[in-house]
């Protein structure tokens with residue numbers, strides 16, 4: 001079954017009554033329910049885009065109706081041993097919290113209290129119908145991901161550590177939060193008490209857009225344990241209220257909010273990247289890039305997933321709405337193999353020694369968990385059936401011709417696009433075949449270094465533009481030389497670094513990742529998403545003329561007003577403050593000016609001026625005067641991208657050298673200057689190269 005994606009359009013708020021409504025539900029034919037969301041093309045208002053979903057709920061939809069249609073049917077499956085995940089996605093202020101949590105009045109209660117009510121009711125019925133043979137135990141854990149750190153909401157805020165709780169991958173493929181508390185819940189009253197208390201712990205702060213904006217992703221896990229004659233069946237319902245993405249210019253966020261916002265936007269951005277990667281059938285899904293995506297493991301959790309896309313109907317959300325519609329309509333194409341949890345024989349704790357309602361620390365379980373040990377069974381079953389163990393795949397309807405990409409001026413209907421990508425294992429098999437078919441070319445490594453470099457760059461470009469699926473064809477395209485194993489290894493190493501853990505902690509890579517994603521969106525023709533990604537990259541590279549140029553171009557293409565300088569500088573100053581204060585280790589960037597002398601805007605160059613005034617060596621070789629031999633030598637070493645040579649520079653350790661090389665390789669993809677550094681100013685403008693770094697390297701050069 002694919003991830004079920006439904007859209008809910010919220011009503012106008014009191015302050016919006018005079019606003020222009022641009023989002024409307026529609027249906028395929030008059031007798032069917034709404035399944036389509038229509039929204040004008042921002043470039044041509046006379047046309048409308050249509051996005052198809054599994055269900056669309058209009059402004060009049062009550063909390064009860066939504067629950068009855070979308071959640072209640074899965075309660076039975078939950079008790080049959082399937083895991084159920086329900087999550088709300090959408091821009092800030094679109095009604096996610098309202099949908100998931102709702103209000104205090106009975107009619108206003110959202111999905112979560114209704115879900116719990118259903119669980120308790122059904123649990124009691126099962127116990128009664130079995131004459132007490134079956135016991136049903138409900139335990140809760142509730143946590144939030146705030147600035148990419150996990151905090152237990154069932155614990156008071158004073159108990160939080162700076163780094164939050166760690167995540168751990170279990171043998172069954174699930175990601176769990178280590179050291180999370182669990183509390184047993186006897187009935188709805190128990191739950192409500194806990195839930196209200198925990199929500200008070202949740203980090204909320206007012207923004208201009210929404211006075212009760214939630215600044216964290218909140219994840220409630222309801223664990224159901226059914227025991228009959230010592231046999232235990234466990235299943236979990238997860239209800240997730242994601243924080244909303246937001247545009248910092250629109251929300252007028254302060255500095256602290258900017259840091260939060262960067263973390264929220266990043267995780268949601270990674271989520272959209274994961275959705276894209278899964279639907280394309282990529283081998284590597286970037287789950288690990290954010291804690292939220294690791295936990296959500298969209299398409300990997302083996303149960304039932306419902307994504308509720310919340311939408312605001314008004315024009316001020318136009319581009320944001322389009323962007324969420326794009327992401328969610330792609331999510332619909334993720335297919336999840338439903339696998340029910342196995343009944344496990346287990347010595348259930350005797351009632352006199354077992355935990356009662358109260359705090360129970362979830363033990364650090366051994367990797368081979370006694371419960372829900374799917375992996376072995378799954379693997380065995382999969383082997384039997386000759387099926388991949390992986391629980392997701394993408395619809396691939398190769399017989400159908402591909403639907404052309406939406407172009408401006410065309411009304412599109414985003415029904416699932418036939419994908420040309422392969423399922424993961426097919427892909428792997430194909431890539432193995434491709435390697436096997438390679439030996440003949442492997443032997444003749446007669447390329448020059450420049451040719452190899454060009455090949456690497458071309459290949460990296462393909463990889464990073466996520467075209468690898470196409471490249472996985474067993475036969476190389478006619479006329480295209482295959483690449484050697486050595487080059488292949490180099491590419492893979494680079495890709496690993498980009499995808500890898502080292503980069504995740506490094507904010508420079510976050511910025512680069514945004515640039516890469518922007519480029520991918522641009523290639524797909526999704527200008528709105530590209531603009532968003534470029535704008536997300538801006539705080540990492542403030543004042544970069546090229547980046548600002550791209551943003552300005554896209555904004556004008558999308559018919560948006562030019563970038564507001566004041567808000568830009570707010571983003572920049574907020575970013576810089578966050579960096580210098582070191583408030584958030586997750587997004588720290590190294591020291592130094594980020595702008596080149598030519599590119600920086602005057603008001604952002606305070607730090608730059610300070611560091612520049614200390615520099616006594618050759619200031620710049622960017623003007624017409626020829627560079628000194630020392631400058632030339634330094635640039636030559638840098639542009640060689642030779643790790644050995646670069647590490648020979650004073651102040652360049654392994655990490656800094658590798659970062660520089662990676663940056664240059666990635667910059668090659670972005671820029672039209674071939675990623676070459678032409679001046680000291682340009683070099684100083686690279687992330688991590690500021691401060692005294694370049695001065696020391698320059699002074700440390702010994703000239704023959």
Ligand SMILES: Nc1ncnc2c1ncn2[C@@H]1O[C@H](COP(=O)(O)OP(=O)(O)OP(=O)(O)O)[C@@H](O)[C@H]1O
Nearest residue numbers: 010011092093094095096097098210213214243244
């Ligand atoms: N279906 C609805 N019916 C009535 N009011 C709604 C509905 N959906 C949202 N609202 C109202 O809209 C406002 C914003 O909703 P909410 O706080 O749920 O947004 P959100 O998407 O969770 O925002 P954030 O991401 O900032 O947390 C609230 O005042 C809420 O009561």
